[in-house]
Amino acid sequence: MSEPYIVLDGLRKEYGRTVALDGLSMSILRGRIFGFLGANGAGKTTCIRLLCGLTRPTAGRAWIGGRDVWHDRLQVRLQFGYVAQKFSLYPDLSVLENLRFFGGACRLAPGDITKRADTLLDLMGLCAKRDAVASSLSGGMKQLLAMACALVHNPPLLFLDEPTSGLDPMNRQQIWNLLYDLANSGTTIFVTTHYMDEADRCTEVGFLHKGRLLAKESPKNLKGMFREPLLELEVDPVMPALACLRRETGVLDAVLRGGRVRLYSEHSADLLAGWRRHWPYPDLHWTGHRWADADMEDVFLACSHGHDQLLTRTPP
């Protein structure tokens, strides 16, 4: 049984009258890939800042590897690497110079930095670019370099803030393969993302909404929280249909998925039966329907919009 590597206990952060994080308690096991989901302003960045020891919690505590993230922040920072969403390395320094700098900042001896840099450049496929200035790299390479810099001191924990934002599918896949390898070797990964397919790749996902943790489960369990499959209608033309169905009584929300209108309703079967008897939209041509399993985006929307009635278990 793996032990918790990150522990949060009633972690709260207030900025003036604004509560950015409202008593967050959770733990993350060593070697897991934890995906942190939430709308903009949900408190994800505040949580990472607290865990990185950049800001003092208003209440509560958090520990990484058994050390208090605020009181022992300098020691704690040696235990993690951080990859920002925006490219945050030095564009006028070469790939190797960036690595050397962050190695030095993590107190590595010069000889160790050289060895580690060689290993990481090889791992990231950046050997040919070792003397190129960072600004000349492509978006994907920059992100790989950022990961290499975050891993230069071989930390047991890696924070990634939307690491694949703006990257093409090939680069995204490359980065996720690296994350899998790292997790497999025991590194704990803490990743925030807006991509639901990426959340699906995590071993565990936490949903944050207005500073509160709504759910923390494996993606499979989260998707299983839906009471029943979701009704999808094939209607032509689809855009007016979407607008009409959103206003339909008993429909909480409707979205487009693969050219179909997916409905969020706790009475989907009743609605379908009623429409079979009488389709109230003569201008819209209803050609068929199907039942779809909920995916991570459905879970995200249900949690974010407070559609608790769609779920078997209400968030805490």
Add this chain to the structure above:
Amino acid sequence: MNIRSGFRGIACVARKEFLHIWRDKRIMVLILVLPPFFTFLFGHAFETNTPQGVPAILQDRDQSAASKRFVSGIAADQSFAWSFPSATPPCDENLVRQNVQAILVIPQGWENGMRNGRPMPLQLVVDGSDTTTAVALEGIIKQDLGDFQSATLDHLLKEPPPDMAQAGASLPVSVREEFTSAITPWAVNSRILYNPHRRFIDYVMPGVIGLILQMLTVTLTACTITRERETGTLYQLMVTSLRRWEIVIGKVLPYLAVSLVLIALTVAVAGLHFGVRFQRPLVLALICLLFLMSSLGMGLLISSFSETQTQAIQFAVFYLLPVLPLSGAFAPLGQLPANIRPVSNLFSLTHFCHAFRLINLNGAPFSYIVNDLLLLALGVVLTCGGAALLLRRTQQ
């Protein structure tokens, strides 16, 4: 974390900062070329503090032997670039229209006035909008006139008219002695110490060097942390285990090294080109070191609370603006009103110039500059410490 790891942290930040400077070729040119060039330029600008070649008109309306003698004497004065219109018509006194700063008119009947006991005054019109030059010009004219009058008197005493000699001989000795004392120019036996040749360049050079260094160091360092904040690397820096003081010292060190090169360049220009002599170089080096560190600290302090590089440059300019007139770099602090003078103590350039001049010009003992050194050191602590504290606020 031990001292060794602290040095390692400082060294990695310092190396990175040095690479930033080295890679930016425009900054390198700015650093290596401008300071000696400005020293050369400012040095010549402040080489002398007396007016030179001021455009002026001298109209001799008397056209007498005496007036011609006076004109030939005053024409040799390098303070003016005279033009000499004809004796008539009367000169237009509009200085702007005439494109001159002074008009001196010798009135008709000037020589006769001197002979018949009713000397006529010279007519001088001076441009008062330039207060410094106006006062200087008036003084120079009065000095020239005084010299002319003394020469006339000397001539009179050496070759007195026979009647005057006879009348003088009939006077009692005591009256004659009193008369001789009265007409002999009374002298001051003065000795000029510290700057016997009264070279203004020797006085002003610390101000020139200090101002150039302060402008460059403050503006260069003012952008260091803000640049990191703008590019997002400050956040990345903060999540490393580097301590704030390691970041601050690591950022100051490369600029300090570069600034020492700048001092060497400016001192070389001052010494080799302007012949300024530097006494007790070790003490001067200590003054320079503390001054540079306080300037770099000020730049870093500005950088740590500015949100953008533009804002940092603006703050740097606002700081440097009052330094120019209030630091005593180019004019003695005694010229400032008493209630303004305490403000000048807030600027490191004031203490740099004061200490530098005491050592270099006055040959003062070390104890005389201890207060200045302590204040400069206090500036280093306050600015660097303030920058480190503000970095903490950035974290929060």
